[in-house]
Amino acid sequence: NNWGVLQVLARKGIYINDAHLTETVLIQTNPIKLGAHVSVMEALMALYAKEVATPDRVLAAVQRFSQAHQRPPPADHEQALLLWVNEANLALRERIQQEAKGQGDVPVPDLKRVSDLNELCDGVSLAGLIAFYCPEELPWRSITVNKVPTVSDRVRNLLLVHDFCLNSLPFTVFHMMPEDISYMRGSMRPNLIVFLADMFNVLEIHPAKCVRFDKGAALLTEAYPRNSQGVAHRRCLPQSVSAIPDLRSSLDSNSSFSGSPMIASPSLKKSHSNHQTETHIEISKSEESFVVHRGRGVPTLSSVIHEAAGKPTHWEDTRRTSYA
Structure with missing residues (x-):
């Protein structure tokens, strides 16, 4: 994108003093406009020197x-x-x-x-x-x-x-x-x-x-040690950098990090045991309320017709006079 290159140069304050330099001239290949390309290369060189020094x-x-x-x-x-x-x-x-x-x-x-x-x-x-x-x-x-x-x-x-x-x-x-x-x-x-x-x-x-x-x-x-290109990595670090401490050393041996297994305190063990016992009792009570009796038959429509709707009571003896 030749036009994009020219715009970047202009934004950086590098202007090419060539009134005939256009994108059409730069994309022309037959014949190639060598002078136009040299002007762009010199502008890029000037931008490099301006950015470095x-x-x-x-x-x-x-x-x-x-x-x-x-x-x-x-x-x-x-x-x-x-x-x-x-x-x-x-x-x-x-x-x-x-x-x-x-x-x-x-x-x-x-x-x-x-x-x-x-x-x-x-x-x-x-x-x-x-x-x-x-x-x-x-x-x-x-x-x-x-x-x-x-x-x-x-x-x-x-x-x-x-x-x-x-x-x-x-x-x-x-x-x-x-x-x-x-x-x-x-x-x-x-x-x-x-x-x-x-x-x-x-x-x-x-x-x-x-x-x-x-x-x-x-x-x-x-x-200051340097890499193959001569760049100093520790120019601003006069003293050695301490290693990051292992914050997961208390994990068990199955973890990918090395460390000793976690040891719980007695109070923590006791509270955990009490919590498990209470949870087990609640589950047992809830299971008892939903017990299914095997000897009891499942009620059907025909069996309900031949049976009484309910048990007799002494309601007639205790009934009072109504205002109806």
Whole structure:
């Protein structure tokens, strides 16, 4: 139902800027209108990124590791994702500076802030984002940072991101080639936004096994067991859950539940016995009132004619004068 899909997108605030896009165009197959279908797919990608990387959710994640003051939420999901990338790189730089204090003169890479998606083409910010969350999978020393990055520098950094998504995540989210981001074009912008939303999903919402929020901290897997998809089941349960007590342990052994037979108290036994005795007496009395005598014949019409209607009485002696 193509029209239903378009209505859902409109209700979610995603509008397709194509005046010629109609349901008739979408159901046409000879020839197929590929441009119309691409527009719908890009709208679905935008809806996914909007639903995953909400400004409030991204801001809550940023405030967890950023020392920045309280700030208003970003305007939309694109600005929220850029804020997340910038704050993660800033936190990585602060971590490197703390490590450099005890190791002498260690060159600190210049991780600049980005204000547009086109500035992610060099791969430095994307690789720094991964190095902050997964320092063992992608060490920050592997990132190539130059004031004027060359094409090889860009491709090298983007290859680090590509290999991380391919080897360290439970499922790859990098559905592009490094050259697609290096030579950033307008047609690849929706793909990059969805990639950032996928990274936010696997690094923050459902952290993968390789994610460490602090380099010196233990793996999150040790604290919170995960399934094959890397989803933590007990993120909000710091202590073990006690088992539900067996409330049917007093049933007899014939029941499917294990337990000891029920033992009644003496008073309960006595009252139950008295009740049974009274019930038996009442039933006996009711049965006696309906006893059938075998020697007595059943009255018929002929026998009633030859018998007297009743027994004689002395009614004539006691009768009084009436007023009739």
